[in-house]
Each structure stands twice: as C-alpha cells, then as structure tokens.
Amino acid sequence: MNLPPAPVAGTRPLSVSTGSPRGPRRSRAAVLGESVLEWVIRLCGISAILFVFGIFFFVLREGVGFLFGGLKLGEFFFSTEWYPTSLSNVRYGVLALIVGTFSVTGLAMLIAVPFGLGAAIFVSEFCSDRWREGLKILIELLAAIPSVVWGFIGISVMNPLIQEVFHVPVGLNVLNGALLLALMSVPIMVSIGEDALKAVPDSFREASLAMGATRWQTVRRVLLPAAKNGLLAAILLGVGRAVGETMAVLMATGHAVNIPKSPFDPVRTLTATIAAELGEASVGSPHYQVLFIIGILLFTITFAVNLVADLVVKGTAKG
Amino acid sequence: MTVATASAATDQEGTGIETRELCLWYGDFQALRSVTLSIRRGLITSLIGPSGCGKTTLLRCFNRVNERYGYVRTTGEIRIHGKNIYDPDVSLVELRKSIGMVFQRPNPLPLSIYENVVFGLRIHRPRSELGKTKLDEAVERALGEVGLWHALKDRLKSPATELQLEQQQKLCIARLIPTEPEVILMDEPCSALDVEGTRAIEELMWSLRGRYTIVIVTHNMAQARRASDESIFMLLGEIVEHRRTEDLFLNPRDQRTAEYVEGRYG
Ligand SMILES: Nc1ncnc2c1ncn2[C@@H]1O[C@H](COP(=O)(O)OP(=O)(O)OP(=O)(O)O)[C@@H](O)[C@H]1O
C-alpha cells in the first residue's frame, strides 16, 4: 500500500493542518477511514475471485468422484443415449444434449447477430439523439424481462405462431428456443456493440465524410473495421448468454432428448437437463454426479467463450 | 452518378471560392457574420486570426461538414468555381469529392496505407472500374506526389495509423489526390508537427500550388507569410482584411490587422 505518511502529531491544531499548503497533513481519523475503506474495496474485489473459484470448486467436488470413477467418458461424449434413471441399463450419453445446446444457440445467433449488430449500428450512427435515448431504454427493458416470462411467451405466443406459419404439428422446438434466445441476447449485443462503435474516434468519421463517403459507406468501410474487436466481443457475450440460458429453453424447446434434423424438431439442452433433473436425483447418486459433470462442461464452455471475448476486447485496447 | 460538378461548369476566370453575406449560427451563437470574400483559384490563401474567430468554421462551410451538427444554421451563398454549393441540386457526395480537407490532427483511416490512398476511389467509382493495376497506379502517383512513395512503397499493407505524424499528414493529403479535387482545405495542418514536418508540408503545398485552390488556416504568422499568396484576417466572425500576403503583413490597411500581425493580440 502506498498511503501517505501518517501525519506528525502537530504543533499546530489539526483543523488547520488539514488544509495546510505546506504538505499532505490530514487528521488521523481521515487517514484511518481511508485505509479501512481501501480494505473494504479490496475485499469486495477479492470476494469476486473467491466466489468464482468457490462455485467452480463446489461443482467440481460434487461431480469429480464419478468423473474419475465409473463414468465412461467415451459414452458420455459420443452417445446419444440419455437414460439416467433406467433400472436395467443406465446410460449417460450427453451428445444429444450438447447438439441440442449448440443447435439452439447457433440458430439463435444466426437470428440475433444481424439484428443485434444492425440495431447497434442504427442506434450509434443513424439515430437522432432523442430516438437514441428512447431506443436504449426499450432495449434495456428487453434485457430486464425474466427468462421465465420468455418461456411463457415461447409457449403461449411462439408455439401457436410457429404451428400456423410453418404448418408443423408442434411449435415447441429448436426454432422456438432460438427465437427466444435471440431476443434475449440482442440487448447485450446492442449495448456492447454500441459502446464499441462509440469508441471509434470521431475524427475517423469526419475524415471519411469529408472525402465524400455516405454514412453507410463510412460505417462499412471505416467504422466496422475499426470496431471489429468490440463487435466480435459483443457477439461472443451474446453467445455466452445464450449457452447458459436455462428456463426459457427448458420451456420452449419441447424437452425431448433428440438430435434435431430440422429447426422444427424438439430438443433438450444441457442447461435444461440439469434444471429438470437435479431436483429428482438423490444426492450423491451417479445421476446426481453426472448432472454436476454436465455443469462442469457448461462452465467450461461459457468460461472459454467469455475468455475469448475478453481477450478480443484487450486486443482492441492494444490496437 | 454524373460527375457534373463544378469542374464541368467552370469558367476560367480567377475565382475559386466566393461567399456572399455568409452567416452561421451554432444554436444561438453567431460564429460567422456576413462573410463576403473571393478566394482566387489555383493560389494558396491563408486564413489568420485569433483563436475562436471562426477560421475553422468558415473552412468547414466550404465542404459543408458543419452540417453534421443538427444545431448549425447557415444563411448566404457560397460559390465554388461558379456553382452555389447550397443549391438543392448539389450532391454532398460530389461536392466533398471535389473539395478535399486536411485536418488539424492527422487522421488517417484505421486501414492500411494502400487502402487509405484508394479510399476515395473505392467510394466514388464503381467496383468494375477498379482493377488492381489502376489502383496500384493511383497509389504510386498519389504517394509520389507527396513524396512518400520511396519511404513507404515496401510497406503499403501496414496500418496507416502507425506512421510518424508527419507521414500521416502527408498521407492525408495524398489520399485526396486520386479523386482529383479542385480545392484543398487545410485546417492548421502543421500544428501537430515539428519544424521539419512543418517545412515538409509547406514545400508540399508549394508543389501542389497552381493545380489546386488551397485554403490554409494557420495560427502561425510566419507560416502564412512564407506559404501563401493571399491572406485573410478574421476577427470575431468577420473578415477584416483580405489582400496579398506581403501587403497584408507589410502595410495593413486596418488598425486591427496591424495590431494582430505585430503580435499585440492573438
Ligand atoms: N461545434 C460547435 N458548437 C458550438 N460552438 C462552436 C462549435 N465549433 C466552434 N464553435 C464556436 O464558434 C467560434 C468559432 O470557432 P472556430 O473553431 O471556428 O474558431 P477558430 O478560429 O478555428 O479557432 P482556433 O484558432 O482556436 O481553432 C468559437 O467561439 C467556438 O466556441
């Protein structure tokens, strides 16, 4: 710590020495208060690290026993047979769940990336100030909708809509989940993407406009290349949000362990499986432990995505 | 798009930029007051005056970049090579293509050196016209003209933002050349450069003189004397005096000009 030297108990009254131009003399209470405050802030920072490691450790501890004793990793990763409660032949293959997660997330991103980045570009470059504020509030509102409510919308709005529009018997499927996830990850993409565009110095815009570029040409030829790291990070954070989302996809994707062949097939994701089954698995049983191993897998995926996003943003700072 | 810009409609008299009763307001604040002047074609004209007198504002009227801000209002007339640039049939794109601007801080685009130079071509010409040889030629010619070709020809793909400031500023001039502007506006182009860089840019301006109408804003009196044919002295949004540079500096007509060029305020 580099606190200023403690004030010398003075020949002069403290109240005077506080404001003295002679040197950094302050009352003892102020110095003490500051160092206490500094420690509190430090603790808050450290606690964040502790929580992350704590959670990781807890999840790992619950699952690690079975991970190294009993679980067949080959079956785990490459089998689509998920029968954790079968009496005669228990099988723990999560391939279908992994594919489920990635198909919903992938389709969600196909929808969300153009919308999210388009909205970010619109808000930051084409909007009048008044519109911008309104839109940002609206987008933040979108981010504040709880995921159960999204699940509701999936069941009661999207489901009949998909049946009607695409003439399919069931509307609870990959497409439904993907639409919800897209709507849920657009806000984060818009706000991070807008920040990235705002961070491009105005002198670039002026240079381009003064050369006779239109606003759209300026966006495409100057701003997108200049902000590409930030925009990529926006996308990745959206992906992270989508991979980890549970409740809405649990409700909207049909809950069938299944490798989808089209967007209209029902699936089940890793997250939905944990949420649906953990309550029923008896504590410490292999089923219970496998669910925790799935947790570790999810943790690893989102951690990797966020790490990459982070590194990408650092790349911006350097470039 | 037709290239029916000023150049087509040009008569060869000596006037490059003409303004009549030009007034400009930033919100309620009037930054230009009835500016009427006539800048001669093909010469270098410097705009001098104390800080805040409206030099930058006036310069930015000539390519209408002031209009980026919603709260700017302009009245009066600006004719560039005979054409009123506020006429409704004027396209901003074509106008800005024929009027290049160099900024106070060098602002190369965050692209490669090569792409900076061909940026104008890319936005103004259809892709079918942009063969590789044509672009390469344009780059060599433009960089050659500003004296950067030999220094940079082996690293055209590296980012322009990594160059030294002086080279960046030269590049900002070079990138105007491929689209063949008629006017080049410079807003204190040397204020971020050292003595060497300043001299290099001034030499460059002289080498461009004649082919382009150049207007340069400067705070540096010595630079105005060295590097311009005519000078315009502004004060509080008005034109005080506009004469040949020698005359303006050696025997100014207006008391205020005299005081300024003697360095009594500024
Ligand atoms: N974007 C703006 N919004 C509001 N007022 C502005 C804006 N730009 C300039 N002004 C005001 O207009 C006046 C003229 O500014 P301008 O930048 O044209 O002066 P200048 O002569 O270029 O000064 P300097 O030598 O410092 O660059 C100043 O009083 C300034 O405060």
Ligand SMILES: [Mg+2]
């Ligand atoms: Mg200025």
